[in-house]
Amino acid sequence: MNHTDHLLIFEPEMAGHQPLYIRLLYHYLLENKPTLKVTFVVHPDINKRLVKEDGIKLQTVGNKINLVFLNETEISASLHNTLWIRAVNRWRLMKKYLKTTGANHGHFLYFDHIQFPLALRLPFLPEKKISGLLFQPPMLDFYGDEKNLKEVIRNYRKKWFYTLMLNNTALSFVYTLNPLFPSYARKHFTNGNKAYHLPDPSMFPTGDINLSDEDCALTKHVGENRKLFLLFGALTKRKGIFEVMEALKHLEPEYISQIAVVFAGKLEAGIRSTFLDKVDFYKQNNPNANLHVEDRFLSTNEIISLLQYCDIVLAPYHRYFVGSSGVLLWAVGAKKPVLTSNYGLLGYQVQKYHLGISIDTTKPKLIADAFRRYLNNPDDYERNTSGMERLHAESLPENFARIFFSKFL
Known part of the structure; x- marks a missing residue:
């Protein structure tokens, strides 16, 4: 794996888990002060959600933590209703911001869509690497009752795309929230050793919790x-x-x-x-x-x-x-x-x-x-x-x- 001294984390979503993941990563950087420089490329309203939910606001810190807000046109492109268009738009924006920020590694906090540009070998930046977080990887022998034909076809299509994706040299590695997938990937994919488990974080706090009447x-x-x-x-x-x-x-x-x-x-x-x-x-x-x-x-x-x-x-x-x-x-x-x-x-x-x-x-x-x-x-x-x-x-x-x-x- 190439050395990373400047990491770009890309996430245009406001809903779902990703803004909370960004909050965790941001606080880890503040508390541990690693040598790594990190640029967050995010939705311009992310702080509205984080402040409302937890009273937390992201901001640029010295030359180690940089905050870049996507504009309205970029947000619209990143959230396009058509899946493959959304994926290509996010791919294009990742390339743009890797160039403008000088980061040498780009990470997609939601990676499932990016299988398309990687599998199709769309041009990337030869001196840069990418990685991402998979939420729903394919598993043909997955846990549960007998699958119907539609599910079998969908999983085989996913497996084909993932084979092409993992073989792309631009991809450094993928994280997955599914603890079963890395061993499955090593068994079923040529480059399955690129998959690693990242435990989905529980947001329920430990210790005493003080709740106000408004909270209740x-x-x-x-x-x-x-x-x-x-x-x-x-x-x-x-x-x-x-x-x-x-x-x-x-x-x-x-x-x-x-x-x-x-x-x-x-x-x-x-x-x-x-x-x-x-x-x-x-x-x-x-x-x-x-x-x-x-x-x-x-x-x-x-x-x-x-x-x-x-x-x-x-x-x-x-x-x-x-x-x-x-x-x-x-x-x-x-x-x-x-x-x-x-x-x-x-x-x-x-x-x-x-x-x-x-x-x-x-x-x-x-x-x-x-x-x-x-x-x-x-x-x-x-x-x-x-x-x-x-x-x-x-x-x-x-x-x-x-x-x-x-x-x-």
Whole structure:
């Protein structure tokens, strides 16, 4: 691996985990002061989110930490609706900023799209290297029940692209949040030794937590003698929010009266009106239902408050989501059981560490059955405190930042 003295970290997203990863990396640099120079090329509004959630603001520090904000045109190009166009645009911007900043290594904090330009051998800068963080790598013998034909075809297509990607000499290495992928890659890909595991960090704090009345305000939406089922984070279609709404339709009135369901997080723009209409329609037809949607980014303390108050964390991801889940790690930190998919890494972790219940979350009737199962007998949700503590210890934020920078120092 070529020596890196100036690293460029590229991330145009405002939603999802990446801004929080940037926060962890930034603080590691402040506290440990490595010789490495780092330039963050990021969304211009990233500080608005970080300040709102955690009171933290990124800024340039001397000549070791540099902050560069993408302009509106570059953000639009990086978030293009067509996947391959988005990938090519990010590839082009990485080249641009490697040139203008003088960095000799570029890292994509979300690397899954970049398989396209790498596999297609689009021209890069011969004196520069790149790396990235994979969220959902291909695994043809992956954990879960039998795959359908569409999933098999998608995974084979991914494997073909990854073979070409890993063979590209511009790629130095890839991190993955999936602990199973590096050994799989070494077995199935010629250059599979370029893959390394980076533990997804748990954001749930250790030690005493002081929460204000404002932090706990959302818990007031839960009525007395009701169990709180919490679905939080970015509220997207792949999170299974529509399946949860369908599942509620299958519940009998005696079960509806026992639960409160809170959807907490920013709704994806393209589905916002449709989802809110479904919630309103359900509430109108079920006056005894207790549903609340909090459509915004939540602060860390608000999430902690909801987790401490809730009974179950819902993570009913779609089957095509096979990566690591920050929602699951939050639940583990709070020692709360999860209801999630039995497919992919989530299914593997829930069963290995005994974190709750995993089912086929594409079927609303099965979700409804899982709700009844908990209400009838909460002990049916397998929850092993020692397993939760073990996974939480493996996912400490300091491990994420330390391991991340170890490949560059």
